[in-house]
Amino acid sequence: MIIGEVVGSVWATRKDERLNGLKLLVVKPTYAKDMSSSFVAADLASAGVGDTVLVTKGSSARSAFGKERIPIDSVIVGVVDSIDLAES
Amino acid sequence: MIIGEVVGSVWATRKDERLNGLKLLVVKPTYAKDMSSSFVAADLASAGVGDTVLVTKGSSARSAFGKERIPIDSVIVGVVDSIDLAES
Amino acid sequence: MIIGEVVGSVWATRKDERLNGLKLLVVKPTYAKDMSSSFVAADLASAGVGDTVLVTKGSSARSAFGKERIPIDSVIVGVVDSIDLAES
Amino acid sequence: MIIGEVVGSVWATRKDERLNGLKLLVVKPTYAKDMSSSFVAADLASAGVGDTVLVTKGSSARSAFGKERIPIDSVIVGVVDSIDLAES
Amino acid sequence: MIIGEVVGSVWATRKDERLNGLKLLVVKPTYAKDMSSSFVAADLASAGVGDTVLVTKGSSARSAFGKERIPIDSVIVGVVDSIDLAES
Numbered sequence: 151m152i153i154g155e156v157v158g159s160v161w162a163t164r165k166d167e168r169l170n171g172l173k174l175l176v177v178k179p180t181y182a183k184d185m186s187s188s189f190v191a192a193d194l195a196s197a198g199v200g201d202t203v204l205v206t207k208g209s210s211a212r213s214a215f216g217k218e219r220i221p222i223d224s225v226i227v228g229v230v231d232s233i234d235l236a237e238s
Numbered sequence: 239m240i241i242g243e244v245v246g247s248v249w250a251t252r253k254d255e256r257l258n259g260l261k262l263l264v265v266k267p268t269y270a271k272d273m274s275s276s277f278v279a280a281d282l283a284s285a286g287v288g289d290t291v292l293v294t295k296g297s298s299a300r301s302a303f304g305k306e307r308i309p310i311d312s313v314i315v316g317v318v319d320s321i322d323l324a325e326s
Numbered sequence: 327m328i329i330g331e332v333v334g335s336v337w338a339t340r341k342d343e344r345l346n347g348l349k350l351l352v353v354k355p356t357y358a359k360d361m362s363s364s365f366v367a368a369d370l371a372s373a374g375v376g377d378t379v380l381v382t383k384g385s386s387a388r389s390a391f392g393k394e395r396i397p398i399d400s401v402i403v404g405v406v407d408s409i410d411l412a413e414s
Numbered sequence: 415m416i417i418g419e420v421v422g423s424v425w426a427t428r429k430d431e432r433l434n435g436l437k438l439l440v441v442k443p444t445y446a447k448d449m450s451s452s453f454v455a456a457d458l459a460s461a462g463v464g465d466t467v468l469v470t471k472g473s474s475a476r477s478a479f480g481k482e483r484i485p486i487d488s489v490i491v492g493v494v495d496s497i498d499l500a501e502s
Numbered sequence: 503m504i505i506g507e508v509v510g511s512v513w514a515t516r517k518d519e520r521l522n523g524l525k526l527l528v529v530k531p532t533y534a535k536d537m538s539s540s541f542v543a544a545d546l547a548s549a550g551v552g553d554t555v556l557v558t559k560g561s562s563a564r565s566a567f568g569k570e571r572i573p574i575d576s577v578i579v580g581v582v583d584s585i586d587l588a589e590s
Contacts, residue, residue: 151366151400153336153352158323160241162292164283165316166302174239174292176323181361185269190239190292195340199324204338204350204366206397209297209385209473209561214342214397221294221302221315224239227397228341233352235334236375246499248417250468252459253492254478262415262468264497273445278415278468287500297385297473297561309470309478309491312415327542327576329512329528357537371516380514380526380542382573385473385561390518390573403573404517409528411510412551422587424505426556428547429580430566438556440505440585449533454503454556463588473561485558485566485579488503 152205153180153230156197160190168220175226177205191224204228240293241268241318244285248278256308263314265293279312292316328381329356329406332373336366344396351402353381367400380404416469417444417494420461424454432484439490441469455488468492504557505532505582508549512542520572527578529557543576556580 154177162174173193178185180202194214197203203226211225212218242265250262261281266273268290282302285291291314299313300306330353338350349369354361356378370390373379379402387401388394418441426438437457442449444466458478461467467490475489476482506529514526525545530537532554546566549555555578563577564570 151350151398153364153366158321160292160321161319162316163319165292166282169316176241176321179362181364183362186267186271188241188269190241192239194342204336204341206399208399210388210397210399212298212301213388213395219301221298221313222239223294223296223298225397228338228345231337231339233334233336235352246497248468248497249495250492251495253468254458257492264417264499274443274447276417276445278417280415300474300477307477309474309489310415311470311472311474327526327574329540329542355538357540359538370518380512380517382575384575386564386573386575389564389571401573404514404521407513407515409510409512411528422585424556424585425583426580427583429556430546433580438503440587450531450535452505452533454505476562476565483565485562485577486503487558487560487562 156199156201166221191226192222193226195226195229197226197229202230242266244287244289254309279314280310281314283314283317285314285317290318330381332375332377342397367402368398369402371402371405373402373405378406418469420463420465430485455490456486457490459490459493461490461493466494506557508551508553518573543578544574545578547578547581549578549581554582
């Protein structure tokens, strides 16, 4: 999974109907230097802008939904309370 | 999912027959610095050159189709109306 | 699989309930120059901070669990005793 | 999918028997700056050195085959006739 | 698939039991500039240090095994005899 910051949201009227009702958020990986690795994730953890989140990608992202055939490849599965990093 | 700009289209006469009838568009990720991460996606959202689009990748891309066995790994699933980014 | 060092842990109260009870560790790939490719993996090998671990990613990570529908894309499958690298 | 140039071929006598009879070509992504992102793809489009090709990756690559259990993760699914890029 | 050089091996006593008996080798992609993209692959082609090998990644790597539920994401599927690259 990836740790990222929610930095924005995306609006799309014309889209695959299975995406209807999903909140689509822009996530910037926490340890990334710039926006180049940012991506969009469907929110399943009631996250919002400014939150640090845990994101699951790939086919495992679909596992978060009750139905298998949904064209989603990134899902916010948790809101991070804290990250404890060892001294290095 | 990735946010990208449609920057062109690809023509291929000799191809897997399951790709027949699909519009294949060249997508440049919006936050990429150059073309090096550009790729081709099958369009399922009536997108065109100049549009900002939402792209699903990997096995989830196949989920956008009614049939499972199609050799497609990137699909345009939406046309983006707007992106709201927080001040940083 | 990736060889990485466990450099920390992540706490998230609000998360997909299928992640309950799993230890979520921050892993830095051993040969990476900085934290930018670090990620979070669920621990199935009783690993801890400072350990060198073997991580499986993608849908294969789900195979480590008894149930298929779990939104996990990275799993620690082993604790590395030693790496023998040839002279180059 | 990725657009790439076929820059060579690979020979391997000792290999998984399910790869027998497949043409294995070295593909350099068209927009890559150097060989570092080059990879090997199984050819299903009668491609040859010098051709610009369309490559499908991941589990979707397996979908190009009639059988599901084949250890192939990259397949050439088309030979590109032309790429129309918009002025930028 | 990726072409890589086998540069070492990994030993792990404490690991998922489905990895028991598998030879785990460190592979450095042939065209990589440094070790940062190196990874570990299970050997199914009797490869050894110094060999140039063909590696399949992702869910396709699992296809190399007789059983589907094995937490492996990279497999050596062949030993390369020669690579013919076109003049460029």
